[in-house]
Amino acid sequence: MSAQGALRGIGGATVALFAALAFTPLSNGLYDVLVPPATPPEPAAAIVVLGSRVDDGVLSDSSLRRALGGVVLFRQGLAPLLVMLGAGSHGKPSEADVRVRLAQDLGVPATALLADPRGRTTRDEARMCWEDLAPRGMRRILLVTGSEHMPRAAALFRRAGFEVVEAPIMELSSTVSQPQARLALSRVLLRELLARAYNRVAGFL
Amino acid sequence: MDTAFIVVVVGLSSLAAALVARGRSRRRLRSAVGKTLETIGLAAVFLFLNVGVGFCLALLARVVGGRFVSLYHSDDVTILAVSILQALVWQWSREAEASAGP
Numbered sequence: 001m002s003a004q005g006a007l008r009g010i011g012g013a014t015v016a017l018f019a020a021l022a023f024t025p026l027s028n029g030l031y032d033v034l035v036p037p038a039t040p041p042e043p044a045a046a047i048v049v050l051g052s053r054v055d056d057g058v059l060s061d062s063s064l065r066r067a068l069g070g071v072v073l074f075r076q077g078l079a080p081l082l083v084m085l086g087a088g089s090h091g092k093p094s095e096a097d098v099r100v101r102l103a104q105d106l107g108v109p110a111t112a113l114l115a116d117p118r119g120r121t122t123r124d125e126a127r128m129c130w131e132d133l134a135p136r137g138m139r140r141i142l143l144v145t146g147s148e149h150m151p152r153a154a155a156l157f158r159r160a161g162f163e164v165v166e167a168p169i170m171e172l173s174s175t176v177s178q179p180q181a182r183l184a185l186s187r188v189l190l191r192e193l194l195a196r197a198y199n200r201v202a203g204f205l
Numbered sequence: 206m207d208t209a210f211i212v213v214v215v216g217l218s219s220l221a222a223a224l225v226a227r228g229r230s231r232r233r234l235r236s237a238v239g240k241t242l243e244t245i246g247l248a249a250v251f252l253f254l255n256v257g258v259g260f261c262l263a264l265l266a267r268v269v270g271g272r273f274v275s276l277y278h279s280d281d282v283t284i285l286a287v288s289i290l291q292a293l294v295w296q297w298s299r300e301a302e303a304s305a306g307p
Contacts, residue, residue, distance in 0.1 A: 004243060006246070007242075007243045007246035007247055007250070008239055008242045008243050008246060009246065010245075010246035010249050010250065011241070011242030011243055011244065011245035011246030011247075011249065012242050012246075014245050014246065014248075014249045015242065015245060022208075023208045023211075023212075120273050120275070177207060177208070178207045179207060179208060179211060187280075191277070191280050195276070198276070
């Protein structure tokens with residue numbers, strides 16, 4: 001096959017994939033396959049909220065959702081300690097610090113809060129968290145992160161030594177029908193699939 | 206509903222374009238579709254390359270430079286737009302070369 005023919009084939013496949021992801025429920029079906037259904041949260045020694053992103057002190061949408069999810073679990077009395085994670089950069093406030101301030105504003109006592117901005121990857125966060133919590137005898141944790149991120153995050157935290165109770169946060173609806181929203185869902189799923197593949201190849205999972 | 210709306214809108218604008226260009230032959234249309242698919246294929250190749258190179262550079266910075274660079278940088282949507290631009294420039298430069306002759 002000529003280079004021109006190959007490029008036309010790739011182009012045709014790209015258009016077909018685009019149409020399938022945007023105009024059919026393919027991405028919704030992929031979500032159901034890749035993301036296990038949530039179970040009710042159970043009591044634990046600590047609630048651990050994984051980082052997402054902060055820009056100049058402003059939490060990203062997913063970061064805010066996760067932080068609020070952690071506060072709700074704390075207020076339900078499911079754990080006595082709320083650990084906020086999330087790195088910062090260039091001397092600006094870290095995501096963990098911004099989230100701790102938010103939790104305090106929402107009525108969580110400062111004594112029940114812990115900020116750890118050291119972790120930059122999920123694997124780092126699992127290791128740092130173990131350093132924070134294992135000496136306190138806290139091994140059973142309620143893990144808070146996005147639904148699609150949860151299987152990988154829970155596996156990494158279990159590998160670090162924790163007993164993990166999953167408390168996934170819905171950051172995207174799995175039943176979206178708008179083409180643009182379906183493409184956004186596909187993008188998140190593809191990114192997570194690549195991250196899982198990378199972690200497996202690197203031997204982290 | 207959203208899908209149907211978009212299909213109707215695109216269908217109507219395509220119909221209008223077909224009416225405007227009704228004097229042109231079907232062969233030319235087929236050739237245009239082929240070239241468009243070629244450009245899209247080229248954009249996909251550039252996207253794959255850009256994401257792959259970004260991934261490798263991030264890992265290299267971590268391992269060799271000891272500096273953390275997030276793998277999620279390669280997820281930026283602007284990479285898609287730039288990949289399309291790269292494909293267009295490549296395609297147009299080939300066209301120009303072909304029309305200039307030997």
